[in-house]
Amino acid sequence: MKTIIKLLLVLVSFSVLTSCTDVIQIKLDEGSKIYVIDAFVNNLREDQVIKVTTNDSYFSNKEAPAVSNANVVLKDLTSNTQYVFNYTSNGRYVYPITIADTIARVDHSYELNVTIDGYIYKSFNIQRRTAVIDSIVALPQEGGFGPPTTDTIFNCLLLARDKVDNNADYYWVKTYRNDTLMGAGRDINVTIDGVGGIVSAAPGDTIEFTPPATFLGFENFRKNSKCKVEIHSISRDNYFFFIQALAQINNGGLFATTPENVKTNIVTPDGAKTKAIGRFNMATVVTKTTIVK
């Protein structure tokens, strides 16, 4: 639900009367060093990457400082298998996928071990099932806010189904327009059971995704644009991480919330001098591509 509200309120507060934004120069304090572990592994047939970096000054315009001396091991606790990720560059630890590999499997339990300077930073995750995509529909836009255009513009809508049982499912919907991730670094579309994201004990399971979870990107597509959707299954804690991160990276307008530090699911071992924060998630992914006609 928060995603909808966030979106709505940002929209509202920026369209109010004469509001404006200016990029300004300010001086910020420097924080102490922490490790950052970015481990989103999935079942797509592509190289799997786990990043180990540190925090950086807020206005540093470089890629995050790399940590190159870590050992990164992913353990499949269900099948008792182990995958070693090897360092390449820029804090990236890679496991190259071969034809035979099935590194990420639905319902398997995984443990991530990242060893730095003799301390093992751990995390645990269970890979969830994902939704079913029926189709992507492109509809000509009729109204809404934004600059007027001469072309016909389209909104892409996702027709997808959630799997029904008594457990809530958490999804991360990534949309690509002509192979570019939409809203990269700025927007996040996550949902619970396809219903906006209502955190309630009420029945959350639906058959069909409902708006606004069905809106793809809130950005425009043109004729012949390629629209690709990926639905990644995420764990409940990672769903809340994305919600929290969204609030931090997009915290403008009248209805900004009090900034807070995002939560981590990486456990720092006792005695370690440097704390690690970050996220570990094992995802099942379903994709669909369409060309707007």
Place this chain on the structure above:
Amino acid sequence: MKLRVLLFLSFFAFKTYSQEKFTISGYVKDGKNGESLIGATVYKQGSNLGASANEYGFFSLTLPKGEHVIGVSLIGYKTYTFSVNLEKNITKTYELSEESKQLDEIVITGEAADKNITSTEMGTTKLDIKEINKIPAMFGEVDIVRAIQMLPGVTTVGEGASGFNVRGGNVDQNLILLDEAPVYNSSHLFGFFSVFNPDAVKDVKLIKGGIPSQYGGRVSSILDIRMKEGNSKKFEVNGGLGTVFSRLSIEGPLIKDKMSFIIAGRRSYIDALVKPFVKETNPIKNSEFYFYDLTAKINYRINDKNTVFASGYFGRDVFGAASAFRFNWGNATGTLRWNHIFNNKLFMNVSALYSNYKYFLGFKLPQLNQKFDWTSNVINYSVKPDFTYFLNSKNTIRFGAQALLYDFMPYDAIGQFSGGASVKFKAEKRYGVEYSAYIGNEHKILPRLTFDYGLRVSLYNYLGKGTAYYYRDTIANEPLPFDSTHKFKNGEVIKHYINPEPRFSVNYVINSYSSIKASYNRMAQYLQLISNTAASTPLDVYTIASNNLKPLIADQGSIGYFRNFKENTYETSVEVYYKYLQNQLDYVDNADLFINDRVEGQLLQGLGRAYGIEFYAKKNLGKIKGWISYTLSKTERLVDGISNDKWFYSRYDRTHSLNTCVNYDISKRWNISTNFVFLSGTPASFPNSKIQIQNYNIPYNTDNIRNNYRITPYHRLDLGATYTFKKNETRRYKQTLVFSVYNAYNRRNAFSIYFQTKANEPNQTEAVRFSVIGSIIPAITYNFNF
């Protein structure tokens, strides 16, 4: 405690002299339109014996038999004096006429000191609607809440923020009463305008400290707005064509001097103005963005002893894009009142009140027959008898009671699929009832010393029918883990709270132009707004005290020195206050506050403290009028699990706050006015580093301190000019043109500073200042009256 107060009260109250006494009682009204004059003073000249008219203009003054010279006065009106040989009780309506504008300086006859010196009221400001009308306003539209924000101790987090903050309190800590009915959201257009139509408002009173016992239910302030009764002498039409909206009000007698009415409406028309000029294909064509409101009141004077009133307000804001979403919200209030005079000393008013705040949010995809609708509301029902007993010229006793039912629907949502099937998310309604009883006495103990002491006792029940949620303990700043639920039957008490709320103030009059006052009050509040955003949003819902949430309690003490100069032409005051709050709401990190039946597990309760000194100087009379106020203050909070368990600055902390507001009658035709505002920047939490996860640059503060920075100070100058057209001698038609320039030197005041990744530059991060007002806003409003 209560008994002791009563004994104390009766001991002093009934100490009367054996001399024969008679009572002068009645109403004080405006001679021009018959509106009752709240707070007018009726006094015996050359003494400190006097009484002031209550909220309905009723007064009662008991004096010894014999010759007296009596004065009836109110600021802005000519003092009316008359001699009387008191041999029997007198009941009469006194009509005052407005002071004439041409006079440079008014000479007040008689020795009656100004009310601000003699009354026990402190931390209290009364604003006459005529004064408010002269403040240069945004878009040229007079606004009560924005005028309130010019007073000492009152701030806002910025333009576009709903409501106002009093002495560091949250917006939900102000009890806003429109003809006694509580108003939950006082804003139109997200805070640019308030819901009160100035054409229908008579009197505005803000009480920040020394809150008398007849008020309760919120801890920081009372904003008591009284609507006009409607001209009882002749028909009157007021209206205005403004830049943003238009106003029209009609008032007049239905039966002369017996029954009158007022009806006033407003509608904004940004959308209507824009639409004809945009092409069919422009997305604005189908968007909606407007508000409207309607205020009405009728009164009927049945006889000398009985008057009945009915008043109501209805307003909505609508914002949407036709095919994608619609968002609307608004209040409705209703008040029924009966004034009854038992005898020349005992006055009663009984009010029945209704208030409903409701919002709707919907998304739809008509092409796919899909939609998502969501509503929420807060309803109040209340009955409230209040009595004023003018016991004698030394004691005015007020007592009464109130029953208030809270009826909440936190959310009611439905998602509809293309096949026609749907999924519902509906919360259970929540109920609470607050009973309170009070008694207070304004007691002139000595010629120079007046006490106002009282006690209010509030009793609150969190009621079924409903489910109570129980949680287990956890570490601070984590959502409480759910434990169990228990279902309660209709009317069953789930949780019960009782709070004695002592109120006390004292005034020592040093001489006719200066006094010292002190006060203490305890207030209890049984509902709080759940809002963790910088400005509260129309979607924010209130929650009531429950088995998990304790009521908010505030203790406030203040002391002040009041002095008038030049025959009350200038009023000045200095007040110091200290306020301590318990059980103020805060939120766990990443709290999910919407459509969540376990929302109470996401809430934290902590302590607050606020203290400061307020300076105020006001010029009441003459060609140049206005005020200047300066406040030096500090507001902090302490919440387990936040900011390393240390006191941190509240979002409403403004170290310095300066407001000036001046208007000048240049001639019969021209009046000019100006405002200047300076406020220290609000505290804000800034990161000291960033972390990168999934290519998102997330701001991070390794020290975890909240509100560790301050945004830049806020300052603004507004200018206004009013031109009054020459009146046509044969007609009553009166016209004015109001020119205004808001933010005259075009400052982009920061509302907030936030941090983001540059568009299309994944590694580049920047700080962005968000200003709600980014330019000078000139406006012209045409007003008419006939």
